[in-house]
Amino acid sequence: MRNTAIITGCFAALIVIAVFVSTSVKNRASLPSTAGMVPEQVIESYYNAFGELDHQLMEACVTGGAGKGDISTVAHLFVISRVRQAYEINAPVNVVSDVFGVTDLRIESMYNEPNADGKKTDELHYRVDYTFRVPEQTDNNADSVTVNPSQSYQRIDFVTLVQKKGNWRISEIRREER
Numbered sequence: 001m002r003n004t005a006i007i008t009g010c011f012a013a014l015i016v017i018a019v020f021v022s023t024s025v026k027n028r029a030s031l032p033s034t035a036g037m038v039p040e041q042v043i044e045s046y047y048n049a050f051g052e053l054d055h056q057l058m059e060a061c062v063t064g065g066a067g068k069g070d071i072s073t074v075a076h077l078f079v080i081s082r083v084r085q086a087y088e089i090n091a092p093v094n095v096v097s098d099v100f101g102v103t104d105l106r107i108e109s110m111y112n113e114p115n116a117d118g119k120k121t122d123e124l125h126y127r128v129d130y131t132f133r134v135p136e137q138t139d140n141n142a143d144s145v146t147v148n149p150s151q152s153y154q155r156i157d158f159v160t161l162v163q164k165k166g167n168w169r170i171s172e173i174r175r176e177e178r
Contacts, residue, residue, distance in 0.1 A: 051101025
């Protein structure tokens with residue numbers, strides 16, 4: 001009887017910890033993953049995630065600091081798009097072209113030969129050619145919002161993939177603009 005308050009408090013704390021751990025595990029399990037993807041699928045997923053504003057998938061496709069600038073840009077655009085949606089519920093939107101993302105994606109394997117001992121290499125290299133499209137500028141006035149046509153940039157990325165915990169991940173992206 002004397003320790004009822006202590007036991008009840010410990011039991012309540014244990015329940016709170018269990019709920020916290022359970023929620024954390026569920027959230028972690030629902031995050032995107034590259035499990036089961038071949039290297040080309042990882043690259044394709046990374047670049048297609050631009051247009052979908054899916055920064056979580058982009059983060060799942062990389063390791064280390066690879067793609068940090070791209071992921072940051074997509075995350076910022078995702079937040080801006082959500083805020084914009086919230087503010088423009090009642091405002092008419094005249095969209096001429098609201099294109100952001102990658103088109104004309106071409107992935108080419110580069111010097112991915114087996115090692116001298118015949119074993120598969122644990123590092124793969126690819127050349128990725130694509131067109132990167134971004135909206136040029138947004139004009140706002142009191143009555144409507146107009147998005148100007150997008151600009152296109154031809155890019156070549158040299159992508160290196162490594163295996164991390166059995167899954168292929170992009171470890172480096174060297175970018176060239178044409």
